[in-house]
Amino acid sequence: TSRTVDMIRSYGSGFIFTTSLPPTTLAGARASIQVLRGEEGKHLREKHQSNVRYLRQNLIEAGIPAIHSPSHIIPIHVGDAALCTHLSAELMNKHDIYVQAINYPTVARGSERLRVAPTPHHTKAMMDYFVSSVIRVWSDNGLELSRERSVCPDECEVCNKPLGIQILQAEEKVCGRSNC
Secondary structure (H helix, E strand, O other), rough: HHHHHHHHHHHOHHEEEEEEEOOHHHHHHHHHHHHHHHHHHHHHHHHHHHHHHHHHHHHHOOOOEOOOOOOOOOOEEEHHHHHHHHHHHHHHHHHOOOOEEEEOOOOOOOOEEEEEEEOOOOOOOHHHHHHHHHHHHHHHHOOOOOOOOOOOOOOOOOOOOOOOHHOOOOOOOOOOOOOO
């Protein structure tokens, strides 16, 4: 009723209209910023970027269609919603690896993908196990491993500006494909 709505507006404003975060959340955010601003944060960022380059390059060399992106996320192009969900489930059920399937409406139909997000805490052994597991699941489902297939867009899917992956990661050769 309108009287109930008026009562909630009058007496529940702290619950309804507040946008402040709890003190514990703010303390955690502040501590995170302090770590990231220091030497530990610098080391973590360097290790993170190194792990992303290592994993992306190993996926590409194995023939897995890893899409270049300017962030730490490594999308693996699947192109079919049901298959993408199935691959994600197989990685979890057979290899104890959680990789999220990204399907429509998050991405356009036909561009369904697995979302891989390496961290600075992943070891090379963990990443090598991941690559071998993806190869196995990929092959077990009759998918082709090909270093020649292009899945790298010419422009950002969000802002439509040209992707400068080589510039962003100039320390190392990013991709062996001629059109990437």
